[in-house]
Amino acid sequence: MVEKKISFKNNKGQKLIGIIHIPDKNKKYPAVIICHGFKQTKEQIIPLVLSRNLSVNGFVVLRFDFANWGESDGHYSDMTFSQEIKDVDYATKYLLKQKFVAKKKIGLAGLSLGGGVTLIASANNPEIVKTVVAFSPAVDFYKIITKYFGKKDQIAKWKKGGYAYIYDQGRDIYWKFNLPFYYDSQKTKALDYVDKIKCPVLMIQGTKDNAVSISDNKKFYNLLKAPKKILLIKGGDHQYRQINALNKAIIEATNWFKKHLV
Numbered sequence: 001m002v003e004k005k006i007s008f009k010n011n012k013g014q015k016l017i018g019i020i021h022i023p024d025k026n027k028k029y030p031a032v033i034i035c036h037g038f039k040q041t042k043e044q045i046i047p048l049v050l051s052r053n054l055s056v057n058g059f060v061v062l063r064f065d066f067a068n069w070g071e072s073d074g075h076y077s078d079m080t081f082s083q084e085i086k087d088v089d090y091a092t093k094y095l096l097k098q099k100f101v102a103k104k105k106i107g108l109a110g111l112s113l114g115g116g117v118t119l120i121a122s123a124n125n126p127e128i129v130k131t132v133v134a135f136s137p138a139v140d141f142y143k144i145i146t147k148y149f150g151k152k153d154q155i156a157k158w159k160k161g162g163y164a165y166i167y168d169q170g171r172d173i174y175w176k177f178n179l180p181f182y183y184d185s186q187k188t189k190a191l192d193y194v195d196k197i198k199c200p201v202l203m204i205q206g207t208k209d210n211a212v213s214i215s216d217n218k219k220f221y222n223l224l225k226a227p228k229k230i231l232l233i234k235g236g237d238h239q240y241r242q243i244n245a246l247n248k249a250i251i252e253a254t255n256w257f258k259k260h261l262v
Contacts, residue, residue: 018064035114206236
């Protein structure tokens with residue numbers, strides 16, 4: 001089994017850094033691309049643990065940092081949801097060039113914002129993406145962003161100054177985001193792509209998730225016409241920090257990929 005750092009470029013020429021997990025280079029394997037969440041990196045718990053579990057079970061896995069995050073080029077303040085969707089396209093192109101990847105057996109997984117990204121990416125690439133596992137997906141990221149600001153005068157200040165700060169209570173730090181991030185979140189929503197998703201989708205979410213609305217995700221799930229399954233894990237939070245919730249999420253996701261890619 002091989003685990004090594006790789007890089008590829010997106011449509012803007014930015015270098016994106018990832019870790020690829022390869023069971024064995026002597027044969028072709030189904031492959032999964034895993035996307036991290038908002039204000040996170042490829043080392044987030046779900047991408048890290050799922051990557052290693054899938055590789056043990058015979059999958060090539062690529063977890064990577066979106067542009068502007070982690071080790072990839074750019075600064076987080078310049079991020080946009082739509083660019084992250086494009087980054088997934090270039091991660092897919094990278095995998096399709098690898099001799100050890102079964103070209104017709106590629107799936108996507110993502111957590112939170114990354115979950116929303118994978119849902120849209122699957123809608124945009126129905127011939128390539130065969131299945132998706134979305135952990136606590138942000139199906140309406142704009143709605144989540146407005147929760148950070150609340151009052152209209154805060155958004156007005158953002159528009160006037162060209163940037164705004166989001167306070168992260170868990171880390172006790174402020175994150176600066178430029179105005180294009182705000183406008184982009186308005187126009188790019190997974191909820192608007194629900195009719196275009198054709199591949200099987202597994203949605204997983206903890207019942208104690210305070211970051212992404214369970215009711216919004218149930219609404220998305222009910223509108224989804226593709227083969228689907230939803231799993232609510234009792235006591236699980238948004239990051240799956242409870243060991244029982246993490247284990248159940250990883251096992252369910254792995255079994256889903258075994259069913260739909262192997």
